[in-house]
């Protein structure tokens with residue numbers, strides 16, 4: 324009789340333990356599902372991987388062009404203080420351009436397209452200006468949103484971003 328009672332207690336303990344484990348697994352599954360479909364969280368995660376920090380506004384001297392090869396862009400700061408992030412992909416067939424600081428031009432090594440410091444075509448075959456990326460300035464920090472390219476025919480003054 325005592326053995327049978329002990330057996331029942333052990334059995335009910337195991338049942339309760341399984342019920343608790345099931346409840347914990349259910350709660351975790353709900354939390355994972357909520358995080359997956361929560362738009363705010365998804366947006367933040369996406370943003371964090373596409374937004375590149377370029378540096379402090381005060382550290383980027385006007386009249387410079389800085390390469391950020393990992394982010395696939397050049398960050399230019401012009402004499403008036405405006406910022407522009409230019410894609411380093413040539414608009415002809417997609418080769419990587421490079422900056423010639425002496426001539427103040429971007430040059431494509433593949434078919435010799437040349438772009439000015441704002442990305443305008445100086446010499447074809449490139450059909451249009453270099454694409455740009457959105458520049459964000461917050462709390463004195465310059466960031467570039469590489470989540471999508473801004474296609475441009477040519478440079479417009481409104482492309483520039485100021486601190």
Ligand code: FES
Pocket residue numbers: 413414415416417418431432433434435436447448449
């Ligand atoms: S890919 Fe740049 S000129 Fe052709």
